[in-house]
Amino acid sequence: MPTDASVQRLRIGAELRRLREMAQLSGEQAARTLGWSQPKVSRIEAGRTAFTVKDVASLLALYGVPDDVRAELLGATAEDTGEGAWIVRAGGFPRRQDSIASLETVTKRIRHHQPVVLPGLLQTYDYARAVAAAAGATEPDAIAAARMHRQEMLTAKSGPRYDVVLDARALLLGVGDVELITGQLRALAERAESLRRLDLRVIPLGAIVPAFSTVGFTIYDFRAGESPSVAWIEAPTGDVYFSATEDVDRYASLFKTLRGVALTPDGSIGYLRSLATEVRRFMAVP
Numbered sequence: 001m002p003t004d005a006s007v008q009r010l011r012i013g014a015e016l017r018r019l020r021e022m023a024q025l026s027g028e029q030a031a032r033t034l035g036w037s038q039p040k041v042s043r044i045e046a047g048r049t050a051f052t053v054k055d056v057a058s059l060l061a062l063y064g065v066p067d068d069v070r071a072e073l074l075g076a077t078a079e080d081t082g083e084g085a086w087i088v089r090a091g092g093f094p095r096r097q098d099s100i101a102s103l104e105t106v107t108k109r110i111r112h113h114q115p116v117v118l119p120g121l122l123q124t125y126d127y128a129r130a131v132a133a134a135a136g137a138t139e140p141d142a143i144a145a146a147r148m149h150r151q152e153m154l155t156a157k158s159g160p161r162y163d164v165v166l167d168a169r170a171l172l173l174g175v176g177d178v179e180l181i182t183g184q185l186r187a188l189a190e191r192a193e194s195l196r197r198l199d200l201r202v203i204p205l206g207a208i209v210p211a212f213s214t215v216g217f218t219i220y221d222f223r224a225g226e227s228p229s230v231a232w233i234e235a236p237t238g239d240v241y242f243s244a245t246e247d248v249d250r251y252a253s254l255f256k257t258l259r260g261v262a263l264t265p266d267g268s269i270g271y272l273r274s275l276a277t278e279v280r281r282f283m284a285v286p
Helices: 004-022 027-034 038-046 053-063 067-081 125-134 140-154 178-194 245-261 265-276
Strands: 085-089 107-114 161-167 198-203 217-222 230-234 238-242
Touching (some): 004 038, 004 067, 053 067, 053 085, 067 107, 067 217, 067 238, 107 245, 125 140, 125 178, 161 245, 178 198, 178 265, 217 245, 238 245
16 A cells, blocks of 8 residues: 555656646656656656655746746655755756646646736736846746746636735836837736636735745645645745645735735725826836
8 A cells, every 4th residue: 555655656646747738848858958767757656756846847848837836846746855955057058938838727726926026927918028128137028928828827717816915016016118018017007807717906006014035935835635725925036835734824914914005906906007007207207
């Protein structure tokens, strides 16, 4: 009779195999790229050997999986290995996001707070391209195109609930000219009004807040009951993940507090439309 840990390991291995096949890579190709032996890849996929968060992160980076899929499998791996927090270096292998476009959504709810930049799932193409270029990406058009494709999860039949709290300062990040920012704000208001699964709330400029976060964070709740919720912080040189219950609960509590300070969804839509008419006043333009 397999233990719970081995059952989890078998599930993760099976998912890794499916992702590799969807990325159209053989086990030998994956092993050669990572500097591993081919039997190591086979043993991981068959769940016949213990593997680390680092092992799984390397495979997921190679296969180019979306952020929520990566968080789910890394969180499940961490639970199996007893790790509650870990860092995955950014960069590395190119992300072939288009190759797994048909992968179903693994999340049932996403909670996202951003004090600096708009979330990728809510960006327009022009804004996404500008952000990618400002971050030093070598192929900003490819990143923007992949981001637009990923946004389809919000309208998919099995798509997750998406709860977002934005600091108004993130709305005015000067990654482009007045027209670009204005277009992004109007598109954001339209999306907040039309997307049934989106709950978007804005903390207005000058609001008195009892708590704040200096960085953006995302909390993923997964459909797979055996996968723990994961909090994720994205940084320029590495992504930080937390799956320990006390850590996730702390981020969830902070999100709840910030949500309570923000405007209502209807109030936020009105605020976005009003701000779109005043962008020039807030930006350092002639």
